[in-house]
Amino acid sequence: xxxRIFATTxxxxxxxxxxxxxxxxxEVYDHIEPPPRALIxxxxxxxxxxxxxxLRDKIDEEVLAAGRQAGxxxxxxxxxxxxxxxxxxxxxxxxxxxxxxxxxTDATAEFAFLIMGxxxxxxxPSEQMVRERTWSTWHPYHxxxxxxxxxxxxxxxxxxxIGKSFIKKAVGFDMDVLCHDPAYQDRKFVDSVxxxxxxxxxxxxxxxxxxxxxxxxxxxxxRADFVTLHVNLTRPGEADEPTYHLMDERRLRLMKPxxxxxxxxxxxxxxxxxxxxxxxxxxIAGAALDVFETEPLPADxxxxxxxxxxxxxxxxxxxxxxxxTRLSPDPDVGMAGRAVQAVIDVLERRYDGDPKKMPYVxxxxxx
Amino acid sequence: xxxRIFATTxxxxxxxxxxxxxxxxxEVYDHIEPPPRALIxxxxxxxxxxxxxxLRDKIDEEVLAAGRQAGxxxxxxxxxxxxxxxxxxxxxxxxxxxxxxxxxTDATAEFAFLIMGxxxxxxxPSEQMVRERTWSTWHPYHxxxxxxxxxxxxxxxxxxxIGKSFIKKAVGFDMDVLCHDPAYQDRKFVDSVxxxxxxxxxxxxxxxxxxxxxxxxxxxxxRADFVTLHVNLTRPGEADEPTYHLMDERRLRLMKPxxxxxxxxxxxxxxxxxxxxxxxxxxIAGAALDVFETEPLPADxxxxxxxxxxxxxxxxxxxxxxxxTRLSPDPDVGMAGRAVQAVIDVLERRYDGDPKKMPYVxxxxxx
Numbered sequence: 001x002x003x004r005i006f007a008t009t010x011x012x013x014x015x016x017x018x019x020x021x022x023x024x025x026x027e028v029y030d031h032i033e034p035p036p037r038a039l040i041x042x043x044x045x046x047x048x049x050x051x052x053x054x055l056r057d058k059i060d061e062e063v064l065a066a067g068r069q070a071g072x073x074x075x076x077x078x079x080x081x082x083x084x085x086x087x088x089x090x091x092x093x094x095x096x097x098x099x100x101x102x103x104x105t106d107a108t109a110e111f112a113f114l115i116m117g118x119x120x121x122x123x124x125p126s127e128q129m130v131r132e133r134t135w136s137t138w139h140p141y142h143x144x145x146x147x148x149x150x151x152x153x154x155x156x157x158x159x160x161x162i163g164k165s166f167i168k169k170a171v172g173f174d175m176d177v178l179c180h181d182p183a184y185q186d187r188k189f190v191d192s193v194x195x196x197x198x199x200x201x202x203x204x205x206x207x208x209x210x211x212x213x214x215x216x217x218x219x220x221x222x223r224a225d226f227v228t229l230h231v232n233l234t235r236p237g238e239a240d241e242p243t244y245h246l247m248d249e250r251r252l253r254l255m256k257p258x259x260x261x262x263x264x265x266x267x268x269x270x271x272x273x274x275x276x277x278x279x280x281x282x283x284i285a286g287a288a289l290d291v292f293e294t295e296p297l298p299a300d301x302x303x304x305x306x307x308x309x310x311x312x313x314x315x316x317x318x319x320x321x322x323x324x325t326r327l328s329p330d331p332d333v334g335m336a337g338r339a340v341q342a343v344i345d346v347l348e349r350r351y352d353g354d355p356k357k358m359p360y361v362x363x364x365x366x367x
Numbered sequence: 368x369x370x371r372i373f374a375t376t377x378x379x380x381x382x383x384x385x386x387x388x389x390x391x392x393x394e395v396y397d398h399i400e401p402p403p404r405a406l407i408x409x410x411x412x413x414x415x416x417x418x419x420x421x422l423r424d425k426i427d428e429e430v431l432a433a434g435r436q437a438g439x440x441x442x443x444x445x446x447x448x449x450x451x452x453x454x455x456x457x458x459x460x461x462x463x464x465x466x467x468x469x470x471x472t473d474a475t476a477e478f479a480f481l482i483m484g485x486x487x488x489x490x491x492p493s494e495q496m497v498r499e500r501t502w503s504t505w506h507p508y509h510x511x512x513x514x515x516x517x518x519x520x521x522x523x524x525x526x527x528x529i530g531k532s533f534i535k536k537a538v539g540f541d542m543d544v545l546c547h548d549p550a551y552q553d554r555k556f557v558d559s560v561x562x563x564x565x566x567x568x569x570x571x572x573x574x575x576x577x578x579x580x581x582x583x584x585x586x587x588x589x590r591a592d593f594v595t596l597h598v599n600l601t602r603p604g605e606a607d608e609p610t611y612h613l614m615d616e617r618r619l620r621l622m623k624p625x626x627x628x629x630x631x632x633x634x635x636x637x638x639x640x641x642x643x644x645x646x647x648x649x650x651i652a653g654a655a656l657d658v659f660e661t662e663p664l665p666a667d668x669x670x671x672x673x674x675x676x677x678x679x680x681x682x683x684x685x686x687x688x689x690x691x692t693r694l695s696p697d698p699d700v701g702m703a704g705r706a707v708q709a710v711i712d713v714l715e716r717r718y719d720g721d722p723k724k725m726p727y728v729x730x731x732x733x734x
Binding site for chain 1 (some may be wrong): 376377378379399400401421422423445473474476477478480481482484485488489490491493494496497498500502503504505506507508509512513514515516517518532535536537538539540541559560562563566567570571572573662663664666671680681682683684685688689690691692693694702703
């Protein structure tokens with residue numbers, strides 16, 4: 001049976017080829033910009049069996065209701081997040097949707113670590129100086145110095161896959177780790193990290209004993225030199241403790257004036273106008289952001305204040321953008337491979353045709 | 368006795384205050400640029416007891432001969448490197464000189480790690496895109512992707528203090544480590560790292576077993592995804608295997624086309640025109656450089672080729688420029704503290720007045 005699939009962008013040629021190799025009819029909206037909403041609706045109404053989507057495509061009640069009518073069998077999201085997909089509507093219409101968790105864990109965690117280092121060690125202004133030829137001479141502290149990362153204390157907010165991957169990296173930098181997670185405390189992981197810390201100490205690879213502990217959020221904010229966010233975005237009403245504006249004025253004020261904030265999760269987890277104020281007024285030392293309340297970052301964002309340039313690093317939602325992570329056709333390596341595999345699992349009715357058993361389906365509760 | 372000390376720059380006010388607190392006569396050349404050579408000579412001839420210097424100050428036969436005549440007792444260098452100091456001349460004139468090894472180990476190693484990540488993950492062009500407002504939309508691979516660091520193989524050339532600190536950090540990123548050091552192989556360290564790698568595997572913190580081995584240089588160059596340089600600069604005649612232009616055209620050609628080069632050691636260790644060619648012609652994927660054959664980097668350097676901008680990161684000899692690392696008055700923490708302590712050790716004739724016993728003196732062989 002020749003299934004029809006519509007991909008709202010080219011998620012990766014090698015991975016998509018796996019669908020074509022099955023003789024299926026794949027249409028790719030091969031533009032830089034996402035397709036207009038009307039086109040997605042039109043494709044769904046025309047009876048495509050599968051949609052491959054990105055965070056840019058709003059998959060809401062209207063799309064999903066039309067899909068149910070016309071035979072849409074799966075929405076495969078090329079991302080770990082899915083705040084663009086109306087989960088309740090997908091459940092009502094019994095349409096499974098998948099994401100690409102796991103494969104982007106290390107890429108995202110390493111990016112968070114690297115941009116944490118970039119803002120602390122001032123690599124961006126350093127390169128600007130070289131390129132703009134304002135580098136005049138070596139000097140012990142002119143025009144500025146950065147802050148060391150090694151040996152400092154980091155608060156990891158959200159100890160899911162990405163948070164834990166971040167922690168593993170922090171251990172090699174002799175860091176003490178504070179953990180906070182409102183949903184779930186992985187005590188076994190913490191014990192494993194402690195055993196690694198102990199061996200590092202015993203072998204003389206760490207100058208002192210390192211520590212890792214779950215702490216109350218506010219205590220962590222007060223103690224940390226770095227705060228890194230690895231939570232899902234939940235808006236008021238969607239969770240007991242929604243993460244929308246988790247880092248607001250009150251919590252930013254709890255941080256040390258020498259501390260840095262890192263966000264690679266979702267933009268709305270940070271109140272950007274409060275953050276701009278925190279940076280302007282020196283409540284915290286700096287921030288590195290890969291995600292924003294509105295993306296692309298608007299021209300009039302307070303984060304574009306020239307006065308913040310030395311202490312604020314800005315990236316274009318790029319944390320998962322490793323070549324293998326994005327494009328590999330292997331579902332154990334690449335987001336593209338995983339999204340394509342989710343389509344195959346559903347259309348070929350693998351796992352007894354039961355979405356509950358399919359590894360990449362998110363809304364298992366609907367089946 | 369009120370000693371006289373001339374510091375060629377303000378290496379750090381808190382640290383220098385320790386000399387003033389002793390009632391000693393400290394003169395600081397408090398400018399961004401280094402003093403003219405004539406001024407250093409004049410100060411030495413006028414009978415200063417100690418010089419505090421940076422890599423910018425040429426301390427050669429003429430300066431040292433004048434120093435011997437006029438009573439110069441110590442040259443305290445505010446750096447770990449000392450290629451500006453003529454060691455043979457210092458030895459002839461029996462003038463001890465010191466450096467600031469150890470205290471900048473972690474700052475330098477972490478900077479090397481961070482800029483390795485910066486070039487691989489393309490953080491600089493990402494920020495340029497946000498700031499220049501050319502970020503139009505999220506896309507799976509447009510306009511480019513970076514390469515992951517986690518799980519890759521790194522060749523660490525030079526396994527002294529900084530190389531070993533780098534390796535400890537790489538372990539947390541699930542990397543395999545290849546080591547090369549022409550002078551000394553620290554087998555005990557390698558065994559310790561192996562034990563940490565084993566515990567990471569046993570505890571499920573690493574998905575697979577990691578490896579670390581000393582390898583022949585050329586084998587390492589062929590196998591590595593990243594090559595990072597942590598060697599002293601030695602010119603032909605100064606060592607059996609001088610490190611001047613260690614990375615020349617022949618060796619660059621041995622690297623993988625997907626591999627990256629990182630240099631935080633000394634500029635002349637890399638043949639810059641060969642490197643520019645390697646990048647232009649795609650022998651390697653990219654490079655991150657904190658040091659250059661001529662500093663500041665000349666306006667006409669081939670490394671400024673606009674075509675190389677995506678794959679070449681340039682920094683202003685900034686690797687040790689952490690606030691505490693540069694300025695702390697504590698000799699166990701800060702370069703400034705260590706340089707000042709070296710002056711105190713010599714002038715107060717600590718360690719039985721024997722430079723051989725003094726921890727920060729470099730040219731112990733002269734005493």
